[in-house]
Amino acid sequence: MNKLSKYVLAIAVSAFLVNCGNNNNTKNSSAMTSSKAEKVYVAPGEHDEYYGFMSGGYSGNITVYGIPSGRMLKEIPVFSQFPTSGYGYSEETKPMLNTSFGFVPWGDSHHPDISQTNGELDGRWIFINENNTPRIARVSLATFETEEIIEIPNSAGNHASSFITENTEYIVAGTRFAVPNPQKDMPINEMKGKFKGPLSFVSIADNGRLNLDFQLNMPGFNYDLSHPGRGKSHGWFFFTSYNTEEANTLLEVNASQNDKDFIAAINWKKIVEYVKNGGGTKVDGKYAHNIYDEKTHTATSTIKEGVISVDPRDVEGSVFYIPIPKSPHGCDVDPTGQYIVGSGKLSTDLSVYDFDKIQTAIANKDYEGDAYGIPILSYENTLAGVVQQPGLGPLHTEFDGKGNAYTTFFISSEVVKWKLGTWEILDRQPTFYSVGHLMIPGGNSRKPFGKYLIAMNKITKDRYLPTGPELEHSAQLYDISGDKMELLLDFPTHGEPHYAAGIRADIIKEKSKKYYELAENEHPYVAKSEADAKVTRNGNEVHINMTMIRSHFAPDNIEGIKVGDKVYFHLTNLEQDFDVPHGFSMIGANTSEILVMPGQTKTIVWEPKREGVWPFYCTDFCSALHQEMQGYIRVSGKNSNTPLKYTLDE
Amino acid sequence: MKTISKICILALTLFLFNCGGDTKKKEDPYAKKTPEKTEKKEPASKRVELTNKGVGPVSKVDLALVVDPEMAANGKVIYEKMCTACHKPDKKHIGPAPKGILSRRSPEWIMNMILAPEKMVKEDPLAKDLLIEFNGSPMANQNLTKDEARAVLEYFRTL
Numbered sequence: 001m002n003k004l005s006k007y008v009l010a011i012a013v014s015a016f017l018v019n020c021g022n023n024n025n026t027k028n029s030s031a032m033t034s035s036k037a038e039k040v041y042v043a044p045g046e047h048d049e050y051y052g053f054m055s056g057g058y059s060g061n062i063t064v065y066g067i068p069s070g071r072m073l074k075e076i077p078v079f080s081q082f083p084t085s086g087y088g089y090s091e092e093t094k095p096m097l098n099t100s101f102g103f104v105p106w107g108d109s110h111h112p113d114i115s116q117t118n119g120e121l122d123g124r125w126i127f128i129n130e131n132n133t134p135r136i137a138r139v140s141l142a143t144f145e146t147e148e149i150i151e152i153p154n155s156a157g158n159h160a161s162s163f164i165t166e167n168t169e170y171i172v173a174g175t176r177f178a179v180p181n182p183q184k185d186m187p188i189n190e191m192k193g194k195f196k197g198p199l200s201f202v203s204i205a206d207n208g209r210l211n212l213d214f215q216l217n218m219p220g221f222n223y224d225l226s227h228p229g230r231g232k233s234h235g236w237f238f239f240t241s242y243n244t245e246e247a248n249t250l251l252e253v254n255a256s257q258n259d260k261d262f263i264a265a266i267n268w269k270k271i272v273e274y275v276k277n278g279g280g281t282k283v284d285g286k287y288a289h290n291i292y293d294e295k296t297h298t299a300t301s302t303i304k305e306g307v308i309s310v311d312p313r314d315v316e317g318s319v320f321y322i323p324i325p326k327s328p329h330g331c332d333v334d335p336t337g338q339y340i341v342g343s344g345k346l347s348t349d350l351s352v353y354d355f356d357k358i359q360t361a362i363a364n365k366d367y368e369g370d371a372y373g374i375p376i377l378s379y380e381n382t383l384a385g386v387v388q389q390p391g392l393g394p395l396h397t398e399f400d401g402k403g404n405a406y407t408t409f410f411i412s413s414e415v416v417k418w419k420l421g422t423w424e425i426l427d428r429q430p431t432f433y434s435v436g437h438l439m440i441p442g443g444n445s446r447k448p449f450g451k452y453l454i455a456m457n458k459i460t461k462d463r464y465l466p467t468g469p470e471l472e473h474s475a476q477l478y479d480i481s482g483d484k485m486e487l488l489l490d491f492p493t494h495g496e497p498h499y500a501a502g503i504r505a506d507i508i509k510e511k512s513k514k515y516y517e518l519a520e521n522e523h524p525y526v527a528k529s530e531a532d533a534k535v536t537r538n539g540n541e542v543h544i545n546m547t548m549i550r551s552h553f554a555p556d557n558i559e560g561i562k563v564g565d566k567v568y569f570h571l572t573n574l575e576q577d578f579d580v581p582h583g584f585s586m587i588g589a590n591t592s593e594i595l596v597m598p599g600q601t602k603t604i605v606w607e608p609k610r611e612g613v614w615p616f617y618c619t620d621f622c623s624a625l626h627q628e629m630q631g632y633i634r635v636s637g638k639n640s641n642t643p644l645k646y647t648l649d650e
Numbered sequence: 651m652k653t654i655s656k657i658c659i660l661a662l663t664l665f666l667f668n669c670g671g672d673t674k675k676k677e678d679p680y681a682k683k684t685p686e687k688t689e690k691k692e693p694a695s696k697r698v699e700l701t702n703k704g705v706g707p708v709s710k711v712d713l714a715l716v717v718d719p720e721m722a723a724n725g726k727v728i729y730e731k732m733c734t735a736c737h738k739p740d741k742k743h744i745g746p747a748p749k750g751i752l753s754r755r756s757p758e759w760i761m762n763m764i765l766a767p768e769k770m771v772k773e774d775p776l777a778k779d780l781l782i783e784f785n786g787s788p789m790a791n792q793n794l795t796k797d798e799a800r801a802v803l804e805y806f807r808t809l
Contacts, residue, residue: 624786
């Protein structure tokens with residue numbers, strides 16, 4: 001018997017044995033043995049306990065996750081075009097991305113923050129800032145759609161944003177890159193003393209409408225992060241600033257010279273009062289204000305001119321600097337509003353300030369000096385305590401509402417739990433790797449939920465299967481309900497989640513919109529039934545009011561379109577049920593598809609370039625007859641006489 | 651014959667006869683099947699089932715002897731807005747025409763089909779057959795209120 005025969009026989013015997021096995025395979029199949037696994041396991045069909053909204057960073061968007069499962073639920077387009085739904089491509093949503101620089105198809109989103117009432121998350125909206133072309137967006141947490149974007153003029157690098165006050169009165173924007181204000185042509189190396197760092201205060205109306213109230217024209221440092229006071233410190237805002245050296249080149253060395261930089265403590269209520277009474281001066285500042293209307297399903301962009309500028313020295317007792325060691329980054333306020341945590345990212349200690357002591361120092365004029373006329377409070381006399389040697393490279397702090405704080409350390413790659421008041425270190429857990437922000441649902445409000453902590457890491461390396469040189473960032477979920485933090489789960493996040501916001505799911509879930517009422521659709525080109533479907537020509541502009549329902553378009557045959565026409569497809573989804581979107585795409589259209597929600601109308605433009613008969617179709621598998629959901633458009637020559645005709649089933 | 655071939659045959663035999671005894675009982679899946687005797691059913695759309703109330707939120711509808719013209723007019727408006735993409739009043743379109751439907755279906759069945767089509771096509775055998783007859787094209791739930799569905803029913807009485 002040769003080798004091959006032996007193999008064949010062996011296989012045969014094995015097959016025999018296996019087939020007659022009488023199910024004697026008693027191997028225990030994947031019994032859940034780990035309690036960690038149970039803690040993140042959300043059974044099929046069940047819902048997560050929390051929503052997690054992660055900043056998409058350079059994706060420009062927000063991604064929505066279920067916590068604790070780490071399942072990604074949705075990507076909400078905010079500052080970037082999103083071909084999946086047609087956001088920023090459809091005629092209705094293009095205005096959302098308009099700026100004073102014209103149409104900008106991309107943004108760098110950073111710090112999401114959920115609206116609050118009395119310092120508690122209320123789940124009405126989530127806000128997020130854009131760093132590159134300074135902007136703030138408001139996203140509805142009923143529709144999960146971006147409803148408003150306001151540009152911030154005179155600013156650059158909107159990083160210290162978009163944090164909201166505890167009754168959603170104001171949202172702030174900072175200036176991370178000091179710039180001439182107003183902008184002008186001048187030598188870069190003359191920046192010192194001439195550049196400015198305006199801080200913008202945007203008010204929020206009851207219906208969510210944003211308004212750029214005023215800009216505080218601060219000295220030209222780099223305003224990096226901020227948080228509002230809450231509880232007893234409500235009415236104040238705290239911003240970290242670095243590059244108090246005012247270096248304009250090789251900042252990694254030249255902006256790291258001073259032993260201490262500043263936290264700016266700002267009594268915004270006082271300044272609001274000042275402005276209300278006619279204070280401040282109107283200065284130049286051009287900005288776009290874009291609003292999406294849920295009834296017309298259409299955004300409009302308005303370019304506005306001018307903004308109230310306030311010189312901080314003109315409002316006595318409203319703006320102070322507090323020294324903080326070594327290029328601070330995070331600036332976080334504990335749930336009681338008593339403590340302000342500053343993370344000097346090149347320092348080995350954490351400085352925690354006491355709001356009461358700050359007030360006393362102000363009352364006593366306990367100043368160390370001034371910077372450009374702004375009083376500098378005493379470091380020692382405002383300090384509540386120092387967390388000694390907690391780790392390397394402190395960045396951000398969140399709170400659990402039980403008297404504990406959790407700080408991330410970028411250089412030493414860890415999260416450290418410490419106690420407010422005693423400043424003792426209680427626990428430390430490694431992160432994988434180089435953690436930036438962290439998020440505890442509600443962790444920057446008066447009432448943190450205090451059950452989970454998510455560390456958002458900048459470096460992924462070996463945590464997942466390799467996917468070429470570019471990797472999604474990793475996040476880690478910790479259970480913080482016990483004395484020690486317990487690492488439960490790793491999951492990838494999209495773009496770069498600079499920060500995140502989390503909320504108990506039940507606060508949002510019941511209010512989530514299921515479809516748009518067709519009866520309330522006020523789009524100028526809506527077709528509320530097939531009887532309203534039509535094609536109209538105005539010169540070379542053709543408007544097609546088309547309907548979609550499972551599973552056909554009306555009309556689905558159109559003739560009389562000519563080369564050189566500009567064809568607007570206005571698609572109305574006639575469905576009135578949850579989760580029945582229809583998509584639309586047209587061969588040769590120089591744009592994306594549109595995904596139309598039930599009751600909604602969306603528009604894309606097509607400029608036919610060649611004669612022929614060209615098909616369009618539904619892109620979203622909508623029913624068993626989805627493949628049949630298609631239509632044809634006959635395109636004739638520019639000077640042809642083909643009559644305009646549109647039909648369905650004729 | 652080479653050893654290898656012999657072994658192969660042995661292997662195949664072993665495999666085929668393993669667990670012997672079962673083999674005979676198994677039907678050859680490729681054998682010609684004698685067609686099952688089924689009574690020729692009328693198409694679902696033609697069937698008359700006046701006692702079938704269907705499944706859903708409506709268990710009893712009282713129809714007045716005379717059509718309520720105001721309700722019917724209102725029903726017509728709703729029907730034209732919400733239903734005509736798939737149902738022409740008097741000719742088969744994506745779905746069946748409602749003309750004469752009250753001579754084939756109970757008013758309860760009609761309202762349940764409007765208000766709970768997902769449940770109907772799963773649990774009501776007639777609705778299930780209709781789904782198949784109409785190419786698997788689902789009856790869309792247009793989220794009408796009970797009153798709106800009732801008005802549409804009244805309109806159907808006028809067709």
